[in-house]
Amino acid sequence: MGGTVWREHGGRPDVIVVGGGVVGCSIAYRLAADGRRVLLLERRGLAAGASGRNGGMTGGGSSLHAASSVGRAVAALTAANLALLRAVPDELGAEIELRLPGTLDVISTPEQHAHLAAAVASQREGGGGIVLLDRDEARAVMPALSPAILGAAFAADRGHLWPFALVHAFAAAARRHGAELRIGSAAERLLRAGDRVVGVVAGGERIAADEVVLATNAYTPALLPELPPGAIVPARGQILVTRPLPPLLTVPFGTNFDKEYGRQTPDGRILCGGYRRLDAGEGLGATAERVSPPVLAGIARCLTGLFPALAGRARVARAWAGIMGFTADGLPLLGPYGPAPGLTLAAGFNGNGFSWAAAAGRAVADLLAGRDPGLDLAPFRPDRFAAGGAAWRNPYTAGEGVGERGAA
Amino acid sequence: MSDRSDARPPRQVCRCEEIGDDEIRGAVAAGARGVNDVKRATRAGMGACQGIYCVPAIAALVAAETGLPMERIAPMTARPPARLLPLERLAEPDAPS
Ligand SMILES: Cc1cc2nc3c(=O)[nH]c(=O)nc-3n(C[C@H](O)[C@H](O)[C@H](O)COP(=O)(O)OP(=O)(O)OC[C@H]3O[C@@H](n4cnc5c(N)ncnc54)[C@H](O)[C@@H]3O)c2cc1C
Numbered sequence: 001m002g003g004t005v006w007r008e009h010g011g012r013p014d015v016i017v018v019g020g021g022v023v024g025c026s027i028a029y030r031l032a033a034d035g036r037r038v039l040l041l042e043r044r045g046l047a048a049g050a051s052g053r054n055g056g057m058t059g060g061g062s063s064l065h066a067a068s069s070v071g072r073a074v075a076a077l078t079a080a081n082l083a084l085l086r087a088v089p090d091e092l093g094a095e096i097e098l099r100l101p102g103t104l105d106v107i108s109t110p111e112q113h114a115h116l117a118a119a120v121a122s123q124r125e126g127g128g129g130i131v132l133l134d135r136d137e138a139r140a141v142m143p144a145l146s147p148a149i150l151g152a153a154f155a156a157d158r159g160h161l162w163p164f165a166l167v168h169a170f171a172a173a174a175r176r177h178g179a180e181l182r183i184g185s186a187a188e189r190l191l192r193a194g195d196r197v198v199g200v201v202a203g204g205e206r207i208a209a210d211e212v213v214l215a216t217n218a219y220t221p222a223l224l225p226e227l228p229p230g231a232i233v234p235a236r237g238q239i240l241v242t243r244p245l246p247p248l249l250t251v252p253f254g255t256n257f258d259k260e261y262g263r264q265t266p267d268g269r270i271l272c273g274g275y276r277r278l279d280a281g282e283g284l285g286a287t288a289e290r291v292s293p294p295v296l297a298g299i300a301r302c303l304t305g306l307f308p309a310l311a312g313r314a315r316v317a318r319a320w321a322g323i324m325g326f327t328a329d330g331l332p333l334l335g336p337y338g339p340a341p342g343l344t345l346a347a348g349f350n351g352n353g354f355s356w357a358a359a360a361g362r363a364v365a366d367l368l369a370g371r372d373p374g375l376d377l378a379p380f381r382p383d384r385f386a387a388g389g390a391a392w393r394n395p396y397t398a399g400e401g402v403g404e405r406g407a408a
Numbered sequence: 409m410s411d412r413s414d415a416r417p418p419r420q421v422c423r424c425e426e427i428g429d430d431e432i433r434g435a436v437a438a439g440a441r442g443v444n445d446v447k448r449a450t451r452a453g454m455g456a457c458q459g460i461y462c463v464p465a466i467a468a469l470v471a472a473e474t475g476l477p478m479e480r481i482a483p484m485t486a487r488p489p490a491r492l493l494p495l496e497r498l499a500e501p502d503a504p505s
Pocket residue numbers: 018019020021022023024041042043044045046047048049050051052053054055056057058185186187188215216217218219220223236237238239261273321322323324346347348349350351352353354355356357
């Protein structure tokens with residue numbers, strides 16, 4: 001493994017990346033591969049945040065932003081990400097269990113049908129590989145689906161991966177390129193010289209750098225209190241996982257506007273998450289990584305409802321909670337933070353970090369190197385929200401009520 | 409993962425997930441400093457026993473590899489339910505937590 005030679009020689013980092021989730025590790029890798037001296041600070045452990053507690057679905061994240069320049073920018077980010085994920089085994093020599101059999105967005109109500117029919121029509125205009133299936137066609141793709149469903153939207157180029165493995169692949173690659181990953185080290189605050197950000201304070205130590213990148217997802221407002229209220233809000237998600245079962249879920253699924261989702265891992269476990277709206281008024285704004293019985297019951301009902309064959313066979317092995325960073329408009333904050341030169345944000349990845357993080361890492365490296373990232377990043381500008389409050393129109397919380405968002 | 413050249417065959421530490429001591433040492437070499445870190449890196453302790461059998465062994469390995477005292481090795485977070493629960497039982501309205 002390459003050493004952090006720059007540090008042994010008393011040098012200072014060029015870039016400090018705060019946060020050791022998939023986003024921070026992806027960024028650290030690309031920057032280090034560019035020859036930058038990178039110091040990554042992670043206060044808990046690699047993948048200890050959302051990146052180690054998620055569903056592992058990838059390739060989605062665009063169907064709720066269809067048919068607009070924003071939708072195209074999200075689709076381009078997602079496509080760039082997928083290309084980078086496909087390259088990971090060769091590029092990084094890591095097995096991330098990437099499987100891309102496509103996904104089914106299962107339709108159980110007429111309302112979901114109307115929404116998906118419109119989304120499919122508008123995405124097809126943009127060339128997206130999505131088709132609407134009737135019940136029998138959907139059950140031909142995934143025979144375990146209940147005959148009570150109304151249909152499904154099949155999306156190609158989507159699937160799932162092993163989230164830990166991706167985070168660790170990026171982290172190991174960053175280290176090989178000389179980055180120092182300091183685990184157990186919390187950035188307490190940004191170091192400033194006038195407007196400019198010139199480093200961070202961590203463990204009482206002032207660490208200077210040319211650039212600081214915050215990949216702190218839900219926790220970003222603590223380091224950047226001037227972010228308008230509501231720009232990034234913590235959102236608790238919960239997942240349960242069964243003991244391994246024979247192959248039943250041929251493709252990962254989503255349902256109910258993607259609020260519920262699940263997949264079967266290559267070793268047979270079925271994972272399912274969702275039902276944040278049953279989190280007793282706590283889902284949005286909550287930062288405690290605690291499961292709640294109504295949510296787990298909802299998730300269990302989702303599984304037994306969609307897949308009747310699971311009743312009597314599936315046994316729940318574990319359940320957990322994780323904290324996502326939801327944003328006012330459902331889009332990440334990605335790019336230089338205008339009001340504070342020297343500061344770049346890569347935060348607020350909503351429920352889609354694994355559809356965007358690899359591309360975000362490359363985009364940040366491109367931006368800091370003055371290269372054209374080849375992506376339309378305008379919709380993701382981190383300073384897009386007006387001071388004084390960000391109007392909440394996050395599509396992933398549609399129908400959940402603004403009052404629940406828990407933001408000041 | 410680990411590039412140690414010990415001739416000794418790996419010893420299975422986590423039986424449920426079939427993780428050997430070599431993998432756990434590799435995780436420590438890659439920066440793991442607690443049982444949770446090892447779990448995230450290797451899946452050790454995530455199986456049916458929920459770590460009841462293997463966590464002490466993992467913690468001891470981390471301590472041995474890092475030289476940290478046992479009480480500094482962060483324990484693993486318990487993930488409910490501790491016993492395997494039939495899915496349809498959890499789906500009932502009065503399901504236990
Ligand atoms: C239950 C659940 C299910 C999900 N399902 C999916 C899915 O199927 N597909 C998908 O794409 N996404 C999913 N997500 C979302 C996905 O996990 C996130 O978008 C992604 O992990 C974000 O990565 P990140 O690196 O930005 O954030 P995180 O992984 O949260 O990393 C942020 C890191 O910053 C560290 N940190 C914070 N503040 C400081 C500080 N001051 N100093 C040092 N370190 C600090 C934290 O400890 C943390 O490790 C899900 C999330 C949850 C919780």
